[in-house]
Amino acid sequence: MQLRQRLTLFGLTALLLLPLLPVPEFWITQANYIGMFALVSLGLVLLTGVGGLTSFGQAAFVGVGAYTTAILSTRYGLSPWLGLFVGLALTLLIALLLAWLTLRMSGHYLPLATIAWALSLNFSIANSEFLGKYDGILGLPALSLFGISLADGRAIYYLIWACALLGAWGVRNLLDSRPGRAIRALGGGAVMAEAMGVSTFRYKLIIFVVAALLASVSGWLFAHFQRTVNPSPFALKMGIEYLFMAVVGGVGSVWGAFVGAGVFKIIEDQLKELLPQLLGSNGNFEIIVLGVVMVLMLKYAPKGLWPALQGGLARWFPAQPRARDWAGAAALPSRDKPAPGALLLDVDKVRKQFGGLLAVNDVSFQIRAGEIVGLIGPNGAGKSTTFNLISGVLGLSRGAVSFRGQPVGGLSSREIARRGMSRTFQHVKMIADMTVLENVALGGYLRSRSGTLSAMLRLDRDEEKRLFAEAEAQLTRIGMQAQMHELAGNLALGPQRLMEIARALCTDPALLLLDEPAAGLRHKEKQALAEVLRQLKASGLSILLVEHDMEFVMGLTDRIVVMEFGTKLIEGTPEQVQASPEVRAAYLGTEH
Numbered sequence: 001m002q003l004r005q006r007l008t009l010f011g012l013t014a015l016l017l018l019p020l021l022p023v024p025e026f027w028i029t030q031a032n033y034i035g036m037f038a039l040v041s042l043g044l045v046l047l048t049g050v051g052g053l054t055s056f057g058q059a060a061f062v063g064v065g066a067y068t069t070a071i072l073s074t075r076y077g078l079s080p081w082l083g084l085f086v087g088l089a090l091t092l093l094i095a096l097l098l099a100w101l102t103l104r105m106s107g108h109y110l111p112l113a114t115i116a117w118a119l120s121l122n123f124s125i126a127n128s129e130f131l132g133k134y135d136g137i138l139g140l141p142a143l144s145l146f147g148i149s150l151a152d153g154r155a156i157y158y159l160i161w162a163c164a165l166l167g168a169w170g171v172r173n174l175l176d177s178r179p180g181r182a183i184r185a186l187g188g189g190a191v192m193a194e195a196m197g198v199s200t201f202r203y204k205l206i207i208f209v210v211a212a213l214l215a216s217v218s219g220w221l222f223a224h225f226q227r228t229v230n231p232s233p234f235a236l237k238m239g240i241e242y243l244f245m246a247v248v249g250g251v252g253s254v255w256g257a258f259v260g261a262g263v264f265k266i267i268e269d270q271l272k273e274l275l276p277q278l279l280g281s282n283g284n285f286e287i288i289v290l291g292v293v294m295v296l297m298l299k300y301a302p303k304g305l306w307p308a309l310q311g312g313l314a315r316w317f318p319a320q321p322r323a324r325d326w327a328g329a330a331a332l333p334s335r336d337k338p339a340p341g342a343l344l345l346d347v348d349k350v351r352k353q354f355g356g357l358l359a360v361n362d363v364s365f366q367i368r369a370g371e372i373v374g375l376i377g378p379n380g381a382g383k384s385t386t387f388n389l390i391s392g393v394l395g396l397s398r399g400a401v402s403f404r405g406q407p408v409g410g411l412s413s414r415e416i417a418r419r420g421m422s423r424t425f426q427h428v429k430m431i432a433d434m435t436v437l438e439n440v441a442l443g444g445y446l447r448s449r450s451g452t453l454s455a456m457l458r459l460d461r462d463e464e465k466r467l468f469a470e471a472e473a474q475l476t477r478i479g480m481q482a483q484m485h486e487l488a489g490n491l492a493l494g495p496q497r498l499m500e501i502a503r504a505l506c507t508d509p510a511l512l513l514l515d516e517p518a519a520g521l522r523h524k525e526k527q528a529l530a531e532v533l534r535q536l537k538a539s540g541l542s543i544l545l546v547e548h549d550m551e552f553v554m555g556l557t558d559r560i561v562v563m564e565f566g567t568k569l570i571e572g573t574p575e576q577v578q579a580s581p582e583v584r585a586a587y588l589g590t591e592h
């Protein structure tokens with residue numbers, strides 16, 4: 001057994017034995033709170049740390065779970081277990097409604113919206129006669145499981161920690177899966193994820209709902225642990241504290257949720273006792289100290305305690321590369337390839353207007369299957385805009401684009417990716433803290449199906465093997481197999497660009513769109529890249545290349561389209577373009 005596994009086993013045994021040891025009741029209660037808080041923070045890891053969506057409103061979902069079971073068990077005498085499921089269903093409905101209303105917001109509007117609904121949900125609870133107003137509801141029954149009462153803190157401890165660890169297991173599984181890679185792509189903005197076929201709205205919705213459900217379970221446990229509910233533990237202040245916990249622990253890591261909940265709860269309680277003694281008067285002084293600690297943490301350890309701890313421990317327990325268990329996995333489904341020479345892409349008088357600026361002015365050209373076509377022109381000529389019009393990142397102002405005989409103008413980049421166009425980016429877009437292999441496997445998203453639930457329950461392993469086999473095959477194709485276990489963010493620019501090409505290849509494209517693939521590469525790297533692209537062409541792939549490096553373009557392409565001031569200046573073979581006085585004039589800035 002490896003040291004890591006031995007440590008995990010030791011930790012789990014210690015957790016299991018804790019209530020059986022003569023530990024004071026106070027610490028068991030602390031451990032119970034830490035488990036419940038960690039469940040909520042886990043949701044924030046997914047939502048905020050990984051997905052990049054900041055929420056101050058998680059305490060409101062805790063309240064929904066708590067109040068539902070309180071009402072059902074006290075007023076209607078129903079089983080708390082029924083209360084759990086009704087609470088989850090109600091949370092799901094509320095989360096879906098709030099997500100529909102708020103998730104399309106971006107920037108600071110979303111956090112503000114979470115504050116708004118956290119306030120309004122809490123005020124609704126606090127002013128409802130039915131929910132007991134500020135006094136809340138008293139006399140909740142204790143939970144029982146298989147006839148065993150969980151009224152005692154040491155007994156409910158096991159249920160709380162089983163829920164927390166199950167939650168951690170599910171979230172960890174999710175993050176290492178097909179939907180997990182899509183979720184991890186959200187943090188870097190929508191453009192790359194959508195180009196890989198991921199519906200970013202769908203995954204924002206999913207993580208919002210999962211985080212709300214985790215909070216709701218915590219609320220259910222909380223209600224039956226305290227045996228009473230009132231509005232204050234579900235107020236905005238607590239929503240902010242949950243976010244603090246996640247940030248203190250490490251908002252991007254699952255175990256950070258536990259570290260954050262633990263550190264926050266213990267420090268807060270100790271300060272509550274210590275500060276009034278020191279200062280000689282009563283008051284919530286701990287809030288001041290916690291605020292200062294938080295600011296210092298954000299300045300000096302913005303990633304949180306767990307990543308810092310992990311970085312320190314990495315010297316003794318280096319991370320193991322993913323076990324290569326996909327040998328012999330079945331191939332992913334692949335698409336019909338166009339016949340060599342068939343018309344693949346038809347760009348017909350496309351136009352893009354940005355206000356008064358005509359960035360692309362009635363540009364037309366075609367690409368046939370098996371060709372490499374270059375799109376060149378001086379800075380600001382409209383190449384990237386044309387590229388974005390073709391790949392669906394920008395909408396057309398006029399004109400038409402058809403791909404494999406079907407009109408694709410006006411389709412989303414996700415839909416265009418589904419039809420077999422895949423692209424790379426002028427500025428590499430990747431998930432820096434994922435391995436090269438995992439980044440490339442994201443390209444296989446549209447060729448696979450596993451959903452969130454099957455990923456959380458680890459029922460997706462066969463498909464994962466197929467995805468990794470495909471990702472490795474594409475990395476081998478471009479000569480990067482040896483780097484597959486490295487973190488993408490640690491690579492130099494050259495290999496990162498190659499990795500993007502492998503990711504695009506993993507989509508099984510009929511047309512590859514490369515946006516300045518040679519930019520920033522050294523001479524040798526450019527030669528290696530040109531060789532890779534020649535091999536891809538030899539295997540029947542078609543490529544459209546936006547590029548500045550003339551030598552690179554001239555040696556590689558079959559045809560070149562030259563743009564200047566948004567219009568097509570000339571189209572021809574590399575020789576024709578090189579011989580053209582107009583092109584020379586365009587590049588040298590002389591009259592023609």
Ligand SMILES: Nc1ncnc2c1ncn2[C@@H]1O[C@H](COP(=O)(O)OP(=O)(O)OP(=O)(O)O)[C@@H](O)[C@H]1O
Pocket residue numbers: 354357359377378379380381382383384385386
């Ligand atoms: N989103 C936008 N809004 C307004 N103007 C834009 C936008 N995107 C591009 N432009 C303008 O459109 C023109 C064409 O830009 P584009 O980026 O397509 O040129 P390019 O040929 O790719 O240039 P480069 O080689 O420098 O990348 C430029 O004048 C640019 O400022």
